[in-house]
Amino acid sequence: MREFVAVLDFGSQYAQLISRRIRECGVYCEILPHDIACADLKALMPKAIVLSGGPSSVLEDDHPGIDPYILAQGIPILGICYGLQLMAVKLGGDMARGTSREYGPATISVDRHTDLFSGLEDSLHVWMSHGDHVSRPPEGFTVLAHTNSCAIAAMGNERRGLYGVQFHPEVVHTPKGMDMLRNFLFGIAGCTGGWTMKGFIEESIRDIRAQVGDKRVICGMSGGVDSAVVAALLNKAIGNQMTAIFVDNGVLRGGEASEISHTFTETYPLNLDIVDASDLFLDALQGVTEPEEKRKVIGRTFIEVFYGEADRIGGAEFLAQGTLYPDVIESRSAKGGPSATIKSHHNVGGLPKDLKFTLIEPLKELFKDEVRLLGRELGMPESIINRQPFPGPGLAVRILGEVTRDNVAILQEADSRVQEELRKYEGYDDIWQAFAVLLPVKSVGVMGDERTYANVIAVRAVSSMDGMTADWVKLPYDLLARISTRIINEVKGVNRVVYDISSKPPSTIEWE
Numbered sequence: 284m285r286e287f288v289a290v291l292d293f294g295s296q297y298a299q300l301i302s303r304r305i306r307e308c309g310v311y312c313e314i315l316p317h318d319i320a321c322a323d324l325k326a327l328m329p330k331a332i333v334l335s336g337g338p339s340s341v342l343e344d345d346h347p348g349i350d351p352y353i354l355a356q357g358i359p360i361l362g363i364c365y366g367l368q369l370m371a372v373k374l375g376g377d378m379a380r381g382t383s384r385e386y387g388p389a390t391i392s393v394d395r396h397t398d399l400f401s402g403l404e405d406s407l408h409v410w411m412s413h414g415d416h417v418s419r420p421p422e423g424f425t426v427l428a429h430t431n432s433c434a435i436a437a438m439g440n441e442r443r444g445l446y447g448v449q450f451h452p453e454v455v456h457t458p459k460g461m462d463m464l465r466n467f468l469f470g471i472a473g474c475t476g477g478w479t480m481k482g483f484i485e486e487s488i489r490d491i492r493a494q495v496g497d498k499r500v501i502c503g504m505s506g507g508v509d510s511a512v513v514a515a516l517l518n519k520a521i522g523n524q525m526t527a528i529f530v531d532n533g534v535l536r537g538g539e540a541s542e543i544s545h546t547f548t549e550t551y552p553l554n555l556d557i558v559d560a561s562d563l564f565l566d567a568l569q570g571v572t573e574p575e576e577k578r579k580v581i582g583r584t585f586i587e588v589f590y591g592e593a594d595r596i597g598g599a600e601f602l603a604q605g606t607l608y609p610d611v612i613e614s615r616s617a618k619g620g621p622s623a624t625i626k627s628h629h630n631v632g633g634l635p636k637d638l639k640f641t642l643i644e645p646l647k648e649l650f651k652d653e654v655r656l657l658g659r660e661l662g663m664p665e666s667i668i669n670r671q672p673f674p675g676p677g678l679a680v681r682i683l684g685e686v687t688r689d690n691v692a693i694l695q696e697a698d699s700r701v702q703e704e705l706r707k708y709e710g711y712d713d714i715w716q717a718f719a720v721l722l723p724v725k726s727v728g729v730m731g732d733e734r735t736y737a738n739v740i741a742v743r744a745v746s747s748m749d750g751m752t753a754d755w756v757k758l759p760y761d762l763l764a765r766i767s768t769r770i771i772n773e774v775k776g777v778n779r780v781v782y783d784i785s786s787k788p789p790s791t792i793e794w795e
């Protein structure tokens with residue numbers, strides 16, 4: 284039986300990231316609902332359990348709970364943030380409501396260097412995010428670490444294998460977080476590791492073949508790495524039973540369709556079908572300005588095109604798409620989960636309830652960097668694997684306000700200047716995503732002796748591990764100056780360029 288760790292979900296953004304880090308340690312894990320019954324959980328025989336963080340407060344009524352028997356099974360448990368607080372109240376500790384919310388970097392002082400903090404320094408940088416705090420640990424628990432403003436930053440009961448941390452070891456802003464997770468998994472819970480991408484491919488191929496049988500699959504390819512990897516995986520699993528469909532939706536980056544066509548007919552051949560549906564999309568987007576509505580219109584139109592193509596190839600029962608973990612997380616609360624809806628990503632939020640296809644989403648438990656590892660394992664060219672992510676709704680979510688043909692043309696031109704200049708920059712590989720955004724405002728400028736009243740372009744470049752958190756890139760001024768000059772001089776209709784200096788959170792990467 285495969286070694287398995289359960290992450291109980293108290294707010295999906297947190298749970299998915301934790302699970303991603305655990306798998307990075309080579310330990311397979313799955314996310315389960317927080318209210319799973321103890322007997323059901325025990326039947327899965329988890330080697331360890333992690334209680335995720337979450338946006339709720341244990342001091343409020345109706346907070347998400349846990350079957351108390353889970354805490355008494357002798358299975359090692361790590362509670363993170365909300366998970367720690369829940370464990371504390373369930374086991375008889377005390378909580379206090381915070382007067383202010385501590386959010387951001389903090390330094391903890393380690394009081395005990397055993398267990399979770401084994402081999403780590405006395406003083407560690409961590410990422411805190413909490414309002415309430417544990418004021419008295421439950422009986423049998425020792426304080427393992429504190430900060431100046433939080434007396435119980437970590438606690439543990441060695442005998443029962445129960446541990447909790449008030450900060451987030453899973454985020455990159457806690458540099459030694461992975462060491463703590465490894466201490467928990469391998470030191471405390473006795474995991475052995477060994478889960479790999481090769482194993483994931485073998486499992487996925489088996490699952491896809493079993494699900495599909497001799498039926499046909501169409502795979503919506505967006506030009507981004509995710510859907511390309513799905514197509515490659517299906518190609519390996521079922522060959523020409525899959526048709527990859529690349530739709531020109533009229534909101535692609537300039538030159539995108541020909542690049543995709545070249546790659547997947549010459550470099551990495553697949554059963555590829557390119558459909559020009561730009562008029563259909565742009566007509567459907569007419570007059571739509573609300574971001575969620577835009578995503579939904581685009582999602583619906585994609586499905587319309589897929590129905591047409593499925594008929595054209597003689598019927599397909601399945602639709603495969605490159606849905607990833609973050610897509611699922613950020614769309615999940617629409618279905619009543621514990622986290623807040625942020626955006627309806629097109630490949631999740633825009634699907635009709637009566638979809639005629641059965642979905643195949645082999646990447647929906649993976650994060651972006653895991654998808655890249657998978658692509659490499661499948662022998663895909665680096666030019667595809669290292670492509671920056673590109674959202675399914677394309678430039679439509681980078682044109683704030685109405686998407687018109689003129690606006691698309693302006694943004695394509697501006698974006699190509701950003702891409703050209705950045706490709707020459709030595710730090711290009713460290714950038715997660717860089718792009719131009721067309722703002723729905725006009726500003727006054729002067730060109731020659733003429734007054735202008737024209738569009739504003741925002742340039743965004745972010746670094747990120749997985750798209751869940753991101754920071755703006757400190758691009759050199761001379762590079763920013765070149766980008767700005769080129770856009771203003773070469774793109775008709777733009778007289779001002781600004782640089783976006785917001786991190787995620789609290790902003791998101793895309794502007795819509």
Ligand code: XMP
Nearest residue numbers: 628629630672673674675676750791792793
């Ligand atoms: P946000 O804007 O939510 O973006 O911080 C996180 C990452 O997801 C990409 N993104 C999408 N990808 N369909 C996709 O396939 C979508 O609807 C979508 N919206 C955002 C975004 O480009 C970034 O990499």
